[in-house]
Amino acid sequence: MNEALEILYEKSVQCPVCNNSFKTKKVRTSAIRMARRDSDFCPYYEGENPLFYGVFICHRCGYAALEGEFTKLNSEDKEKIVKLITAKWYPRSYGGRRNLDEAIEAYKLALVCCNILGVKDSVLGKISLRLSWFYRYKKNAELERKFTEFTVNFFEKAYTGERVNNDEYDEIATLYLLGELNRRIGKYSEAIMWFDKTLSNPQIKKKRHIELKAREQWSIAREQYKKQKKAVGD
Template identity: 35%
Template sequence: MTEIPPLYDKKCQCLHCKKAFTTKKVRSRYVKVLEYDTDFFPTYSSEETNPILYYVNVCPHCGFSFTNEFAPSFPPGIKEVIEEKICKQWVPHDFGNKRTIQEAINTYKLAVYCATLKREKHIYLAGLYMRLVWLYRTLKNIEQENRFIKLAREEYMESYMDDDFKGTQVSDVRILYLIGDLSRRMSDLDQAVKYFSKVIEKQNQTIETKIVEMAKERWFEIRDAKKAKEPIQE
């Protein structure tokens, strides 16, 4: 009996040029999460079956890069901008095969550029930046991880202020928690405490009790760390 491989070809249609192409995806049966970090970074059982590597679709024809969350429509005049800034600069490259972490990082940076030009929601840009944080953490590249932590926090804050996460799968509680955890990772502890407190205040209004518990854990960790640094009173 032939074993079914972890990766399969998914047919896609480019949102911009409308041409068809295929890209690799991971079969769900092979996706096994071993643990999650405090910012929901999943550690998978193997790099080969890490679906984060295949999250972005890159059109090999025109270079437009997108995820399934991108809106199918384009604001007026934006297709012309994309044609000029992306398609005319595109050196044909096919990201439709098995990807390394570095190749995946390249696809995310392309998607960030496309999402910015296309004026996608802040919540979707934040998600792209978050996954770049995770990929750089996997590579133990602290400098780049910290760079994208800052960018992810900015986009989550913009999303929360604009309410553009409404109607997506991301709740206000999750956004507030992530702003808190990213702030903690940036050593912006006052901001971290502020946003963890906002999560805790919503504990009677949300079904996401696990996130509330995580916010409490982080809040106590910060409090205890601050206490440990306080000078001893004589």
């Protein structure tokens, strides 16, 4: 059997929009090998990237969402998907092994569906953040920046408008990400502000690895801000 297929398994899923049952690939937990992470948590894997399979897509109606959000919908939301997605959809499957371009297509479709349904900004931010990573993998700086900016917008709204505490990013991690993502798009004063919020949060001592990284990135952002001000002054 092909080694790439051996590290994948099939998960049975039922679409919450059209009730279609289908199978989609996932990476076996035992096969995940992370090599390193960037300062915004962007992971690099040896072999198959599990993030490529984080979105489920119904091949029949076109509904797409993160695995944890692929759950029961009310009748009004179903009608929205049927009208705005299914009506323009031609049946095709994303249930096999995915390459980077297919993963990007999957996450973009999930972003569209989630916008239609008005899901939480923290979820939209999670999708957008992964898209920025995917474009970094492709070395497309323009689109990486575009989705990084989207992510900042989503996470800022999530921080002020909802209680941020999902399975991946708690409040401390979100504060840190807002600092680091702002730094990456050249908004150094905003980055410093968010890093300050990170370090002054009472819970930071429970997240020692983030505290150390926030101090390190704060120093970098501070130097970049000084250079930026000097350049403007010159």
